Amino acid sequence: MIERPLLCDWQAATSGPIVGTVIVDPAADAILSDHVYKGTPLLPAAAILEIFAEVAECMGTVSSSIVLQRVEFSNGIRCFTDSPQTLHVRVSKNDVGYDFQLTQEFRNRAGTLLDAARVCTVCHLPNRTVAFDDWGWETAPLVGWQTVHYEDGDANRMGLSLRGLQRLQLREECGWGEILALPETPWKPSRPYPWRFSPGVIDAALVACNLWVYTFRPGSLQIPMSMRRVWIGDNPPPGTKLEETFHVQQVTDMTAAYDIRVRTASGQMVLKIDDYVCSLVREPGVTPLRLGEKN
Numbered sequence: 001m002i003e004r005p006l007l008c009d010w011q012a013a014t015s016g017p018i019v020g021t022v023i024v025d026p027a028a029d030a031i032l033s034d035h036v037y038k039g040t041p042l043l044p045a046a047a048i049l050e051i052f053a054e055v056a057e058c059m060g061t062v063s064s065s066i067v068l069q070r071v072e073f074s075n076g077i078r079c080f081t082d083s084p085q086t087l088h089v090r091v092s093k094n095d096v097g098y099d100f101q102l103t104q105e106f107r108n109r110a111g112t113l114l115d116a117a118r119v120c121t122v123c124h125l126p127n128r129t130v131a132f133d134d135w136g137w138e139t140a141p142l143v144g145w146q147t148v149h150y151e152d153g154d155a156n157r158m159g160l161s162l163r164g165l166q167r168l169q170l171r172e173e174c175g176w177g178e179i180l181a182l183p184e185t186p187w188k189p190s191r192p193y194p195w196r197f198s199p200g201v202i203d204a205a206l207v208a209c210n211l212w213v214y215t216f217r218p219g220s221l222q223i224p225m226s227m228r229r230v231w232i233g234d235n236p237p238p239g240t241k242l243e244e245t246f247h248v249q250q251v252t253d254m255t256a257a258y259d260i261r262v263r264t265a266s267g268q269m270v271l272k273i274d275d276y277v278c279s280l281v282r283e284p285g286v287t288p289l290r291l292g293e294k295n
Helices: 045-059 199-216
Strands: 007-011 018-024 035-037 066-073 085-094 097-107 113-126 146-150 156-158 165-170 174-180 220-232 241-251 255-264 269-282 289-294
Touching: 007 045, 018 045, 045 066, 045 085, 045 097, 045 113, 045 199, 045 220, 165 199, 174 199, 199 220, 199 241, 199 255, 199 269, 199 289
Parallel strands: none
Antiparallel strands: 007 018, 018 085, 035 156, 066 113, 066 220, 085 097, 097 113, 146 165, 146 289, 165 174, 174 241, 220 269, 241 255, 255 269
16 A cells, blocks of 8 residues: 555556656545636646655655656646546666656546547666755845745635745745745545645745746746656655745746755755746736735
8 A cells, every 4th residue: 555645656666667656636635726817727747746656655666855857847737527547657667777657547628538549658767876056045134035926716726735835035036935835635535645845835935936927027927847856865754844945047938947946944955956947838817816005
């Protein structure tokens, strides 16, 4: 029996890829129902990273931290009906590590199966030490914090279980955030097992980058494309207050890229993301959250 929140089955094969199974339920799991775009629940990128982290742990090839490379979000995982959705993770071994492939049994709104193995996200789990860029932690200025206000709208909605980003400071080249690790039980009530790393914390870190786009590129919607590498540390317990800093690496009319770091108030690093690349889509008026007045 697999005691993980998202990974519910694991089939090791003597030859060919290893296959893991994930079942998500838009009618019961807040990880989906609290992440909605134009009325359609979407599995957030943060939950996909959690799936890969759970697979890496089940393989027994990682220590206390997990490094993922070349994460590419090729197709969003959308739920057009309230029926449970089945996902599969296929793991193939090579000389430098393992390649992961997350696929979905993709159905249309009528429930018709269109693709039994639609590739949604791929990544690489290296079998060697990976060095991350070591840039200094910048101290945020003492003034200019803005409270994050979440709004329930028909176009783009974030429910209560994903509202971890509390306050934010933004500049043209960087930003700082305050994140509160929220209770994890609502995300997957049917499987109350420990999460490898809080999807709510990762989602909050990415939301801070979304707010940067809403502020400096108004009328743009940000869609995840890839992450060059991700370092996942210890899971912060619910109630932990975290600090985020991100650097804006590149911005064009079509893409934006960020480096992200999240740590505890005592300085323990818990999350590193290098080259988080997003596509920018012009969609005026779609803003699921806003910033309050500076204080």
